[in-house]
Amino acid sequence: MPRIQRGTREYQLVTLALFLSALSIYASLYVTQPILPLLSADFGIIPAQASLSVSTATISMAISQMLVGPVADSLGRKPIMTVAVLATGVIGLVASRTVAFGPFLFTRFLQGLVMAGLPATAMAYLAEEIDPQHLGAAMGLYISGNSLGGLGGRIISGSVAEFWGWRGAVAAIGVVSLVCALWFARALPPSRNFRAQPLQLRRLVHSLFGAVRDPLLRALYLVGFMAMGSFVALYNYVSYHLMAPPYSLSAALMGWIFLLYLAGTFSSALMGRLSDQYGRAPMLALSLGIELAGAAIALAGPLLVKIGGIAVFTFGFFGAHSIASSWVGQRARHDKGAASALYLFTYYMGASIAGTVAGLFWMRFGWPGVVGFIACLLATAVGLAALARKLSAGTETVSTID
Template sequence: MPGTHDGPNMQAADQTTQNTSPQRWVEPGTPAYRRVAMALFLAGFATFTLIYCVQPLLPAFSDDFGVSPTESSLALSLTTGFLAFSILLAGAASEAFGRRRLMFVSMCAASVLNIAEAFIPNWHVLLVMRALEGFVLGGVPAVAMAYLAEEIHPRGLGLAMGLYVGGTAFGGMTGRVGVGLLTESSSWQVALGVLGAIDLLAAIGFFILLPPSRNFTTKPGFQFAYHIDAWARHSRHPALPLLFVIGALAMGCFVTVYNYAGFRLVAEPYNLGQGAISLIFTVYLFGIAASSLAGGLADKHGRGPVMAIGLLVALAGVALTLAGSIYAVIGGIIVLTSGFFMAHSVASGWVGRMATQSKGHASSLYLLSYYLGSSVMGSIGGWFWTHGGWFAVAGFAALLLVIALLLSGHLWRYARRMETCLA
């Protein structure tokens, strides 16, 4: 098995190996499979702690900097927006520089930026830093999905993707909860600095654990025409664009609910403090379990039905948050989180399976849509909060899920037709 460290000639060695021994899959149940799964778990953890650590801080930003709830949401929306576009560039760059190396550099750079944000006293400078952090993080998500699709045997891809998404769920939870608790005991500046240091350690662990690619050949230089052609082919695919839109809608719903739940819960009649609100994010544990479960179920029973179930579960969660009881609100967030991660886990794995060529480009288009949904719809949700309160926010989120569910029905029928043709 290849070593775990990139030496000066590692890319050339990798390319030689790939040319002579194509499709050397990492088999489920092997030590290499466990190392890959743990490494990508760390990548998902670091990426999502860095992206979403500011989400529980939106009410604090609104108070400290004297900005509106909609404007405070830019601390997250700018990160995901710049992340969305950088994913396209990062996916292309990984074709030249290699998957593993690019992910490691991205994780390190973003962690250092997060530490630097602890020393920024100006709101607009903080927004610039958050945008830059999103841009450098683009080297992780699309490349991680492409690495798994290229290296993991197809029969174990669903579970491996589920574990990666589980890492993103754990990171999202840890970032939100840890930052919230540290903010209450010290300050949000200390919280951001500590989190950045932890993620720097996660990046080092990732680099040590992840084996270099064995089924991927680098393409030196930036071949502009090649990348444009690859993105165009995926955009013309009869089903892949449906996956892209479903990802955008589901993520838009999820981020909208989480962005403005904090504003709802600090107000009457709940009057929760920063620490109590951050503890609500421990419901991400349900997302970790749901994503791993959905990946395994999709491998056994098909991706179409599992995705539809996930979206229906998420819709039920949104409806439950309309109740006045704090227990019903938290229960609704739990149900929404479980359903969302089921759908996202299935969609992530489905992109890699449906794209027969240039899997990195397909993953980058999915994540472009996914994070644009987070950025655009997450901020639009602020308008609904300002003008209609929680009922308007929930109605907007539910509409996004209903559209996603209708599109998933078309996707499911397409998949069944393809299976019939191949039978």
Template sequence: MSTSATFSEPQQTRPSSRRMTPRMTRATPEYRHASLALFLSGFATFSLLYCVQPLLPVFSNAFGITPASSSLSLSVSTVSLAIAILFAAPLSERFGRRELMFVALLASAALNIAAGCAPNWPAMLLLRTLEGITLGGVPAVAMTYLAEEVEPRELAAAMGLYVAGNALGGMIGRVGSGVLTQYFGWRTAMGLVGVIDMTAAVFFVLLLPRSRHFSPRGRLGVSYHISAWARHLFRSALPAVYLIGALIMGAFVTVFNYAGYRLTAAPYHFDQTQQGLLFSVYLFGVGASSVAGILSDRIGRQRVLPVGIATMMAGILLTMMASVPCIVIGISLLTMGFFTSHAIASGWVGRLAKTDRGHATSLYLLCYYMGSSVAGSAGGWFWSAWRWPGIAGFTLIILALAMGSAFWLAGRVRQAA
């Protein structure tokens, strides 16, 4: 799953000589180096975050825990990442964009290796919590760096490559850890993911040019940030967008969390490789997000968003069929609908927020990851009580709430227009 947001807009407060320094364009080697470096950062961030998702049944067996408890290995990371995002960009104003991202990637990879050596479940959860905190130092800061350093007319392509790294990292982290676990065990799998991403962090810092347009906002007090967040929370339309982000992410993560439990049991008996490969349907979502952007420009966001949510609901209904092809097609539809909905909802934040857009986006990301954590863990109760019908019913209720919020939001937007 991909993150594209900045905490604060860059402001030109540096001397005029720095403002006159040309920005990166595709004709310059610095642009290519920066694009590749940010691709690596996105890849590392999301492969580290989601590498545990196909391992939840393995954790249940290894530590003797319930599915709900096992899902905490992902939930604690997403919660701590969501909170850390709120503070990452202010830290980067003080310590520098490039420096903060490098330290965050290196520390996160090291913590993933340590999690692979965890002697017990509490230690695993502690290490994954710390990993989420350190990962929070990358997404918002990466997008801020690109916005500052790349020529505006070239920015979309650079952003696209960064988002591609996010998507590929999320998919490879899931598929790779599943395949490696089957042949080498889960501890080795997590260790290897950490080593690969530590290597990616080193190449990241070697490739990424130093900031030439870094313009700190100065010392903004806590009261300023609280006021900015409060203004967005009490805007009539933005809270609906935040709720939609939390609900669609919660349903999406819940299905993927417990699909492994279903498919590794009778009558399917998927092995770790087969389960890991299920996450390759992520590629359908990457394409769907691009199409969603084109459609929203042509027919309007308020029309595309309900279609995305409806596609997610249709996919969940299809997973209730017993045949493997129906399950795979259903999960593919769910993925396409999720990426469509997320692309529209996240893009809407910047349109509705007239000031302090970084604060508005950070709130969206906070709700987005909190939805993942809360619903992803709560789904374990439904799985334990009713198995897959419980998961399907739970996620359909969540998406029904999202659909209602989408129609309400569309009405408010039409009324304002």
């Protein structure tokens, strides 16, 4: 079947539906990030323990990715994505009613499991349905939903928590997810180029092994690990940093700091289109370099300069993720669902591991320790981007269509 072209009504429906579904998933995934100090106070736990409310969801999401991609190769894209968005909202409402940290973590673990139904499946859906010349732009718009979801979730969470506590914040995001799920189910066009494949354990193992044979794909998986790990590490602990003296920001003001996610919304679409024009390898290296520069600026003392550094950091991260994720979808010749699942497995493992390990640097060295840890991750990612450029030499084509 013909692929969907940019400018058509189908293209608009696809990009808007996936944009809204990504918004609801990522609002739910990071709903606790700006209110970690409130969780510490309410449950009597240290920052590294409170960060588990983020890491538990991301690690279960990472594990679930390993199964969801191949399952979607068998059962179809849209049904898996619809169930994922709907269940995320329902479990979020349950999480808001828990009275102890252990049960709360369990609901977060369950949320991560069902959330995984969207990201790997959405990437495979786009790779199958969108014309390759416009895939970077479409993927960029989808990633924009990620950034706006993170932005909206954090702003709503911080603002609602100021009046109704963290429980009210989690419940509010659950309601938003349910509304987005209903619209998504109605609006997303069914797959036209999907071909169901039998779901067999042997095939599952074969698909996953096939997705790691390519050294370029392996490099991109590790880029996702480093970039996402650095991103979650910064945003997990910036709330502790800015809610303490000398800044002493409130939970509501801390939520609005995440307005910086708008930089990511802009960069994911922009860098996706630039990668279509100038090549993925140079744009990936540029994005990671911007992210590293932003982390360095965030060490500054003045609040406005620090916020500017976080904005630059956010711009770089979403550009890098948009490019790397679309590159995985384009590079994988077969079993695109498995390849996307492996990318997102390493991506969310980075969030889970680095997001918690950074807490040890926070307790030992404070904010400079967190930034130093992030710098090490990003320096490694830049090296991997250089390797990816070498491995892709002579295989990339760029679009001349604006």
